[in-house]
Amino acid sequence: MPEDMPLNSLGLRKPPSQTRVVVAMSGGVDSSVVAAMLKDEGYDVIGVTLQLYDHGAALSKKGACCAGIDIHDARRVAEEMNFPHYVLDYENIFQEAVIDEFADSYLGGATPVPCIRCNERVKFKDLLETAKDLEADVMATGHYIQRKSGDNGPELHSATDANRDQSYFLFSTTPEQLEFLRFPLGHLPSKDATRELAAKYDLVVANKPDSQDICFVPDGNYAGVIEKLRPGSAEPGQIVHADGRVLGEHKGVIHYTIGQRRGLGIGGLEEPLYVVRLDVDKKHVVVGPKEMLATRTIPVREINWLGDEPFTSRKEWQLSVKVRSTRPPREAIVRPLSDTEAEVELLTPEEGVSPGQACVFYAQDHAEGDSRIYGGGWIWRG
Known part of the structure; x- marks a missing residue:
């Protein structure tokens, strides 16, 4: 043409x-x-x-x-x-x-x-x-x-x-x-x-x-689908406080998510408790106070980079990141470890950051109107 x-x-x-x-x-x-x-x-x-x-x-x-x-x-x-x-x-x-x-x-x-x-x-x-x-x-x-x-x-x-x-x-x-x-x-x-x-x-x-x-x-019944896909996966175990106390029993780790507060079945305690970690090997649902959910450093892998310069061309990138689809981007420092791995440091800690979620990179001044997306990766350990 x-x-x-x-x-x-x-x-x-x-x-x-x-x-x-x-x-x-x-x-x-x-x-x-x-x-x-x-x-x-x-x-x-x-x-x-x-x-x-x-x-x-x-x-x-x-x-x-x-x-x-x-x-x-x-x-x-x-x-x-x-x-x-x-x-x-x-x-x-x-x-x-x-x-x-x-x-x-x-x-x-x-x-x-x-x-x-x-x-x-x-x-x-x-x-x-x-x-x-x-x-x-x-x-x-x-x-x-x-x-x-x-x-x-x-x-x-x-x-x-x-x-x-x-x-x-x-x-x-x-x-x-x-x-x-x-x-x-x-x-x-x-x-x-x-x-x-x-x-x-x-x-x-x-x-x-x-x-x-x-x-x-x-x-929205995730656990029900998992049980159908992987029969026998809902094995019971213990609900354990982060300090080691056994607080109760659960019917399967698959019924819980990081940051969950309701439906734990461990009432009667003075402090509100949240799921802070899932130990699959021990079949433990680990609970603790809300402050234990706060995360500042996030390891990310399988990164897809959409910037103009190579990802590893800088020691760190000043960006905003989103760690859950329902939350706004927050300011962060992204430090490349390789072309596809990075350590993300949140300037303000986030609660309920969970392995398996995505960490998406936005322009640093996204809140001021810069709408560009710089890719992102997968959070891989808590």
């Missing part, structure tokens, strides 16, 4: 009609709006939905994605907007790449975030390769995050609407993937704006509720 041709809305110097876009469709409002919007703009749209687990078991579950009625909804949107739609059976890949690790990580006393692994190992890996096989120019998703052009290539930025921002779950997106990906909803001011677009295109999913929890964990 001639260099003087203006960029289309996806940043390519091609007419929309000659630009093929694969849209990852979960059956929800967000990805449906992306597909409809791009089709309306004249792009060559192909919708792809992944069946990630037994849809028969999920047909009646509200708030899931990628199964049962959601596949049906995605297909209906494609029919309404007149573009091709494919359903790919990714059950085995999802089981191996996401569910099995989730179970093993949980049994190891960690607090895993399978949605990140799903994006990293399934949607932005296998599905992205499928999009290229379909000769797509780009792949678009309904995630609330922004891709911006920088001096050194595309950059990842938080969504305009902080309440919808999904950057914590997308930190492992690589620079190579970012070249191919597009996120058309990231600049919208609110979810209401997305639903207005759904109404504009008269989509059948316009009023569909948002998905909640982890798609393969019905009703």
